[in-house]
Amino acid sequence: MTTVPGSALGLDAEPLAGYIGATITGVDLRENLDDVVIAEIRQALHQYKVIFFRDQQIGHAEQVAFARRFGKVTPAHPHEENPPEGFPEILPIDSRRYEQNLGRKRTSYDNSWHTDVTALVNPPAASILRSDILPPYGGDTTWTNLVAAYENLPKELRDFADTLDIKHQFNTQATAGSQRERKVAEANLAAYHPAVRVHPVTGERALFVSPGFTRGPREIRGFSPTQSERILALLWEEATRTEYTVRFRWQPGSVAFWDNRATSHLAVSDAGHLGHERVLYRVTLEGDIPRGVDGRESELVSGQPFYGS
Template sequence: MSDILLAGREPASAPAASLDLRPLTGHIGAEIHGLDLSRPLPPSTVAAVQAALWQWKVVFFRKQPLTHAQHVAFAGQFGRPTLGHPVYGYVDGHPQVYSVARNRFSSRHTGDQLLRPWTGWHTDVTAAVNPPAASILRGVVIPPYGGDTQWTNLEAAYEALSPTLRDFVDALRGIHQFVPPEGQGATEEFLRKNRARPLVSEHPLVRVHPATGRRSLYVSPLFLQRITGLSPRESRQLLDLLFEHVVLPEFTVRFRWEKDSIAFWDNNATAHLAPRDIYRLDFDRQLYRVTLKGEVPVGVDGRPSTAIEGEPLDAYE
């Protein structure tokens, strides 16, 4: 058991609840046991879960058989749910819920992908000027093996850089947008959906967390295309270095899904990797995601991100 208080904040009138919190690695990831997420949580428990999230970046729950409505209600205790996905839509009848199915990428891209150690790693929807603050993913149909998801701690990755490199990247900004993976072309469906809701934004490479004030290396390999103000080669070399750095195993946690498991992560300070091994297996895999409205990122210099194309993500109410 571990008593957690809101990081950097005074407790409310009642102290934060005690959680059965079980950390999984030295940098990231903890399981929380003993809660029923199908019912509203007491304010002190909400505060404790939020604090655990800020400390461990991603928290996991087991044996939580939620409906779509209960999933949205649980998320709403920590913020304002957004539309399921700003480009790819939502589950019919549940506009805050996005389907994460095994075959969801089958019609988006064509051709052979160039695979690198960081391929597929991303922070959710950083093409938007205000990416989601958090994501909550629920497992419904889980294969008997395979299909693990990984997360990395971008705050720990930033701290592990040399002081000289930290000073350099503190001042840089980069362009984020939806594009096909390297080596692949876009299908007409992908082009049509991105034309309908184009999202391109410039974010700082180092973000100051809106709640804790901690700095993170705000690089999302799937979406971050180039660094502003650098030549193409300089940008590519530096991005490759940073992408390789943030996915080092010591910053990561790997989660073995079970039916009715839930992963809740701080999208301000993490990147994650969806599994590729499921495409070699014949098992179905179906998860559902709810995201919470986020703030516009702010860099070390106090400058906010800027939208190049597209509107901010709003809560769906």
């Protein structure tokens, strides 16, 4: 067990991998935590990129209240029409809904590497996910450290990536004529983001690629679809190298809190085919408009920014 640097209260953090991830202990998320504890959790988040809490007995109200200590909480999702009653901020990650909306059994909507909702011009700053119904085994989630991925690129490749702008948009993956397909078309979210973004708090540079939001014709500004495909494939391979990742096994009472500006994640698709159900609940914090290393901002292509309250 280690102590978060600069921690006044000695917040305990157990690192889980060499580049990313730590379990935080000694915190009860049901409590109204004081500002010092919140500041230490925020510091741990910036240091480890994703932090985990175990054995937490919280529901929707406590999850939303905890999230509000770190910023404005957004509505559940730009495409969500049926959040839990009374909790418009909560997005169910529910295998039962995916079977209904997508026509096939799966434990997560998006089983590819992605950073949350990067089709927005202001993607969420962070996400908080808590477990509810879990399979007896399988259904883990993996995160990767996009800062480490960038910092370990050869300088020539870093310099090249610094100049790129990538188009992010939604691909429905939904049944034709379904509510999901209609919502995606109505929102029509798309944005150009710098391939390398500067973190607004830490100043770190992160490789900002999100395969889940660049399906279909690949598009890097100034390059053909074929060229874009090959460049992105190289960047994705670097971003998801095993040494930059941490894999988390969900248990009852588990909560994950990740910096969406410095990570991508992957829901491991190894439980749905067994018929197991998996239900988790997510909230997201309002994000800023990403900036590249030269100060250029992401550009809105279509849709609207996503604000919290």
